[in-house]
Amino acid sequence: MGLARKDLLGMKDVSAEEITLILDTAESFIEVSSREIKKVPTLRGKTIINLFYEASTRTRTSFEIAGKRLSADTINISAATSSVVKGETLIDTARNLEAMNPDIIVIRHSVSGTPHLLARLVRQSIINAGDGTHEHPTQALLDMMTIRSRLGTLKDVEVAIVGDIAHSRVARSNIYGLRKMGAKVTVAGPATMMPRDVGAFGVRVCDTLEEAVRGKDVIMMLRIQKERQHSHLFPSLREYSARFCLTGESLALAAKDVLVMHPGPINRGVEIAPDIADGPQSVILEQVTNGVAVRMAILYLLGGGMP
Amino acid sequence: MGLARKDLLGMKDVSAEEITLILDTAESFIEVSSREIKKVPTLRGKTIINLFYEASTRTRTSFEIAGKRLSADTINISAATSSVVKGETLIDTARNLEAMNPDIIVIRHSVSGTPHLLARLVRQSIINAGDGTHEHPTQALLDMMTIRSRLGTLKDVEVAIVGDIAHSRVARSNIYGLRKMGAKVTVAGPATMMPRDVGAFGVRVCDTLEEAVRGKDVIMMLRIQKERQHSHLFPSLREYSARFCLTGESLALAAKDVLVMHPGPINRGVEIAPDIADGPQSVILEQVTNGVAVRMAILYLLGGGMP
Amino acid sequence: MGLARKDLLGMKDVSAEEITLILDTAESFIEVSSREIKKVPTLRGKTIINLFYEASTRTRTSFEIAGKRLSADTINISAATSSVVKGETLIDTARNLEAMNPDIIVIRHSVSGTPHLLARLVRQSIINAGDGTHEHPTQALLDMMTIRSRLGTLKDVEVAIVGDIAHSRVARSNIYGLRKMGAKVTVAGPATMMPRDVGAFGVRVCDTLEEAVRGKDVIMMLRIQKERQHSHLFPSLREYSARFCLTGESLALAAKDVLVMHPGPINRGVEIAPDIADGPQSVILEQVTNGVAVRMAILYLLGGGMP
Numbered sequence: 020m021g022l023a024r025k026d027l028l029g030m031k032d033v034s035a036e037e038i039t040l041i042l043d044t045a046e047s048f049i050e051v052s053s054r055e056i057k058k059v060p061t062l063r064g065k066t067i068i069n070l071f072y073e074a075s076t077r078t079r080t081s082f083e084i085a086g087k088r089l090s091a092d093t094i095n096i097s098a099a100t101s102s103v104v105k106g107e108t109l110i111d112t113a114r115n116l117e118a119m120n121p122d123i124i125v126i127r128h129s130v131s132g133t134p135h136l137l138a139r140l141v142r143q144s145i146i147n148a149g150d151g152t153h154e155h156p157t158q159a160l161l162d163m164m165t166i167r168s169r170l171g172t173l174k175d176v177e178v179a180i181v182g183d184i185a186h187s188r189v190a191r192s193n194i195y196g197l198r199k200m201g202a203k204v205t206v207a208g209p210a211t212m213m214p215r216d217v218g219a220f221g222v223r224v225c226d227t228l229e230e231a232v233r234g235k236d237v238i239m240m241l242r243i244q245k246e247r248q249h250s251h252l253f254p255s256l257r258e259y260s261a262r263f264c265l266t267g268e269s270l271a272l273a274a275k276d277v278l279v280m281h282p283g284p285i286n287r288g289v290e291i292a293p294d295i296a297d298g299p300q301s302v303i304l305e306q307v308t309n310g311v312a313v314r315m316a317i318l319y320l321l322g323g324g325m326p
Numbered sequence: 327m328g329l330a331r332k333d334l335l336g337m338k339d340v341s342a343e344e345i346t347l348i349l350d351t352a353e354s355f356i357e358v359s360s361r362e363i364k365k366v367p368t369l370r371g372k373t374i375i376n377l378f379y380e381a382s383t384r385t386r387t388s389f390e391i392a393g394k395r396l397s398a399d400t401i402n403i404s405a406a407t408s409s410v411v412k413g414e415t416l417i418d419t420a421r422n423l424e425a426m427n428p429d430i431i432v433i434r435h436s437v438s439g440t441p442h443l444l445a446r447l448v449r450q451s452i453i454n455a456g457d458g459t460h461e462h463p464t465q466a467l468l469d470m471m472t473i474r475s476r477l478g479t480l481k482d483v484e485v486a487i488v489g490d491i492a493h494s495r496v497a498r499s500n501i502y503g504l505r506k507m508g509a510k511v512t513v514a515g516p517a518t519m520m521p522r523d524v525g526a527f528g529v530r531v532c533d534t535l536e537e538a539v540r541g542k543d544v545i546m547m548l549r550i551q552k553e554r555q556h557s558h559l560f561p562s563l564r565e566y567s568a569r570f571c572l573t574g575e576s577l578a579l580a581a582k583d584v585l586v587m588h589p590g591p592i593n594r595g596v597e598i599a600p601d602i603a604d605g606p607q608s609v610i611l612e613q614v615t616n617g618v619a620v621r622m623a624i625l626y627l628l629g630g631g632m633p
Numbered sequence: 634m635g636l637a638r639k640d641l642l643g644m645k646d647v648s649a650e651e652i653t654l655i656l657d658t659a660e661s662f663i664e665v666s667s668r669e670i671k672k673v674p675t676l677r678g679k680t681i682i683n684l685f686y687e688a689s690t691r692t693r694t695s696f697e698i699a700g701k702r703l704s705a706d707t708i709n710i711s712a713a714t715s716s717v718v719k720g721e722t723l724i725d726t727a728r729n730l731e732a733m734n735p736d737i738i739v740i741r742h743s744v745s746g747t748p749h750l751l752a753r754l755v756r757q758s759i760i761n762a763g764d765g766t767h768e769h770p771t772q773a774l775l776d777m778m779t780i781r782s783r784l785g786t787l788k789d790v791e792v793a794i795v796g797d798i799a800h801s802r803v804a805r806s807n808i809y810g811l812r813k814m815g816a817k818v819t820v821a822g823p824a825t826m827m828p829r830d831v832g833a834f835g836v837r838v839c840d841t842l843e844e845a846v847r848g849k850d851v852i853m854m855l856r857i858q859k860e861r862q863h864s865h866l867f868p869s870l871r872e873y874s875a876r877f878c879l880t881g882e883s884l885a886l887a888a889k890d891v892l893v894m895h896p897g898p899i900n901r902g903v904e905i906a907p908d909i910a911d912g913p914q915s916v917i918l919e920q921v922t923n924g925v926a927v928r929m930a931i932l933y934l935l936g937g938g939m940p
Contacts (some may be wrong), residue, residue: 056678
C-alpha cells in the first residue's frame with residue numbers, strides 16, 4: 020500500500036490517516052538501519068535527486084542515506100555548484116531535471132512555496148526538505164514519530180513549542196501535524212517572533228517559557244537563526260536566551276518524564292542549556308535516527324517500490 | 327560491438343559510421359530510462375570519474391545519471407573542492423587519478439584542448455564534456471539524435487545555428503558532426519561573434535537571423551555568455567536580443583515543422599522568446615532526455631561493458 | 634580475521650602485527666582494482682561517511698573509490714556545504730552522524746586530535762584521513778606498502794624523510810610506522826622545520842639533504858605548504874629549494890636502486906626536480922595505486938565485512 024499522492028509538500032494537506040501510515044512504515048524501517056546489512060532492494064533502479072539550494076548536513080545526509088539504504092541511485096545537486104550560477108531559472112532547472120527521468124526530487128529552498136511550484140511543473144514526486152519560513156514536513160514527521168514511539172500515542176499529548184514561531188518552518192509543520200493527530204500545542208516566544216495570525220493556528224499562546232512548559236509532555240525548542248539578530252524583529256541573543264533558553268529550572272515545571280526535542284543544529288546555551296540537551300530527558304538524537312527511517316518511509320511510499 | 331577508439335574528444339575526428347553507431351546505441355538506451363527499474367548491469371564494477379573544472383548542473387548530472395543507470399560507480403570531483411586549490415598541475419591530477427584505476431574520466435575544463443592533453447597522458451578513456459571554446463561532442467551527439475529521431479535522418483537536413491559562433495563549443499561540435507552526416511549548416515550572429523576563418527567550416531554565413539532561419543528544418547539557438555558582455559566584442563544584451571532573439575515572427579520564416587533547439591541553460595528573452603522556448607516547435611527538453619541516452623551509449627561503447 | 638580495534642587514528646598506537654595484517658590484506662586488494670569488474674560485495678549494506686573539513690582530491694577520492702569497490706554506500710560531507718556553516722560544533726555533528734547509523738566515519742580536519750575526539754564520542758569506527766600537523770596513518774601505510782612491495786621488507790630499510798618535519802603529519806605517521814617495522818629513519822630539513830623534541834622520535838637528524846640521502850634505500854620528500862611561506866619559520870621558496878629540492882645530483886648519493894617517494898600533490902621544482910618525480914626511481918604513482926588498496930584493507934578490517 021502506498022500514499023495516494025504524488026508529492027509531500029507540507030503537513031497542512033496531509034491527513035491523519037496518511038500520517039499514521041507514514042509513521043507505521045517508518046517504524047518498520049528502523050529495523051533495517053540497525054541490521055548488519057543496512058540495505059533493502061526496494062527502490063533499486065530508481066533515481067532520487069537531492070536538490071539543495073541551502074546548506075545542510077543533516078537533512079541532505081539523512082535523505083541520501085535513506086535513499087541508498089533503499090538501493091536507489093542518489094544524485095546531489097547543491098546551488099553552489101549548479102547552473103544557478105549561470106542564472107537559470109528554477110523552472111528551467113526543474114524541467115531539465117524532469118527530462119532526465121528521475122523518480123523523486125527532494126528540494127530545499129530559501130523561498131517559501133518553491134516545492135509547490137515544482138510539484139505543479141513536473142511529473143516526478145517532490146518532497147519538501149524545507150522551504151523558507153513555510154514548511155519542513157519530514158522534520159515534523161520525525162518529531163511525531165519520536166513522540167509516538169516514546170509516549171505510545173500523539174492523542175492528547177501536550178506539546179510546547181518555544182522560539183521564533185513566526186519564521187520557523189519546523190514549528191509550522193509540527194503545529195499542522197500534531198493537531199491533526201490530536202495533540203495539544205502551546206507556543207511561546209518573544210512578541211516579535213509570534214505570527215500576527217497565531218490565533219488561527221489553533222494553539223495556545225504564552226508569553227513566557229515557564230508558562231508554556233508547565234505540565235507539558237513534550238518541549239520542542241526551535242533553532243534561533245543567528246543571522247537574523249541584526250534585524251529589529253530580533254532581540255539580542257543575550258536577551259533571548261535569558262528569557263527563552265531551556266534550563267533545568269524551567270524544565271522542572273514540565274511533566275515528570277517530559278521529552279526535550281530540538282531539530283538541530285543546536286546553538287548550545289542559546290535555545291537550550293548544554294546539560295539539558297545532553298540530559299536524560301533529551302530525545303534529540305533519537306529524532307535524528309528516526310529521521311532516516313521517516314525519510315525511507317516517504318521515499319518508499321512515494322517511490323512506489325515493492326517492500 | 328564497441329567504438330574502435332579510446333577517447334571521445336571532439337566531433338572533428340569522429341566518422342559518420344561512429345556517429346551512427348553512437349546514435350543507434352543511444353536509441354536503445356532511451357527505453358532503459360523509461361522503465362520502472364531504470365538500470366542495467368552493463369558497467370557494474372567500472373569506475374567513472376566526473377572531473378568538472380567548471381560549474382555545471384545538467385551535464386554533470388546527465389553523466390552521473392547515465393553512469394549510475396549502467397551500474398557503474400561514479401565519483402564527482404569539482405574544482406572548488408579539489409587539489410586544484412593546492413596548486414597541483416592538471417597533469418599531476420590526471421596521473422594520480424589514472425593510478426587509482428578508473429575506467430573512464432569525463433572532463434569539463436575552461437581551457438580548450440585540456441581533454442586532448444589528458445587523453446595522451448593517461449590510459450583511461452577520456453570523454454570531453456566541454457573544453458573552453460573548442461568542442462562539446464556529447465552535446466552535438468544529443469542534438470543530432472534529437473534531429474534524427476524527429477526527422478528520420480540527418481541527410482540534407484537544413485540547420486541554422488544562431489549566436490556567438492566564434493566562442494561556442496556547441497556550435498563547433500555540431501558543425502563538424504552535422505556536416506559529416508550530410509546536413510547543411512547555416513550560421514548567423516553579430517559580426518564580432520563570427521570566427522574569422524568561418525569560411526573554412528563549410529557553412530553558409532548570414533548576417534541576420536531572418537535570413538538564416540528562412541526555410542530551415544532546424545534552428546539551434548546558442549546560449550549567450552552574459553559574463554562576456556562587458557568585452558568590446560559583445561554588443562549590449564538589448565542590442566543582441568533585438569537582432570538575434572528567436573521570436574514568433576522570425577520563426578514563421580522557417581519550415582513549417584521546424585525544430586527549435588537550445589543547449590541550455592536558456593536566457594529567456596535574450597536568445598529565445600519564452601513562448602517559443604515552451605512552444606510546440608521546441609524540442610529543448612527532448613534534447614535533455616536524449617542527453618542521458620547519448621551519454622549512456624558513449625560510456626557503454628567506451629567502457630567495453632557487456633550489453 | 635579483523636583488526637581488534639574500533640578506530641585507526643594514528644600509527645603511534647598501531648602494532649607491528651597490525652601493520653603487517655593491513656599490508657597483507659591490502660596486497661590481496663591490489664588484484665581487485667586491476668580486474669575487469671573492480672568490485673567485491675564485502676561491505677554491501679555498510680555506510681561510510683567521508684567527512685572532510687579540508688579540501689582534498691586524492692585522499693577523498695581514494696577513500697570513495699575504496700568504499701565503492703567494496704560495495705559500501707559512501708556519503709561525502711565537505712565543510713563548505715555542511716552545517717559547519719551554521720556554526721554547529723564538531724561534537725554535535727559527530728553525534729548526529731552517529732545517530733544515522735553509519736558504520737565508518739573517515740575524517741580529515743585541520744585541528745590535530747579531532748579524529749581522536751570523535752572516536753571517543755561515537756560508537757562507529759573512525760579513520761583519520763589527516764588531522765592538522767599530527768598524523769595521517771593511511772598515507773604512512775600506503776608508503777610502507779610501497780616500500781615493502783618493492784624491497785620485500787621494511788626491516789633495516791634506510792629511509793630519509795626530507796622537508797618540514799615539524800609540521801608534517803605524513804612524516805610523523807611514517808616515523809612511527811617505519812620504526813615499528815624495523816626501518817631506520819633519517820630526517821632533514823631547515824632548522825625552523827625541525828621539531829624541538831626531534832631527539833625523542835628515534836631518528837637520525839641531518840642538516841643537509843645530501844647528508845640525509847647518502848646511501849639510503851628510500852627518499853621520502855615532503856610537500857611544502859606554500860601558504861606558510863610568509864611565516865617567519867619558513868625560508869623563502871627559493872632558499873628552500875636551493876637547499877632541499879631533490880635533484881639528480883643529490884639522488885646520485887643514495888643507494889643504486891633508491892625509491893623516490895612523495896605524498897603529493899607535488900610542487901614541482903620546489904621539493905623535487907620534475908625529471909626526478911617522473912624518473913625511473915620514482916614510485917610516486919605506485920603510492921597512489923597502493924593508497925586505494927590500503928584504504929580498502931582498512932575499511933574491510935574495521936568494517937567487519939566478509940571477504
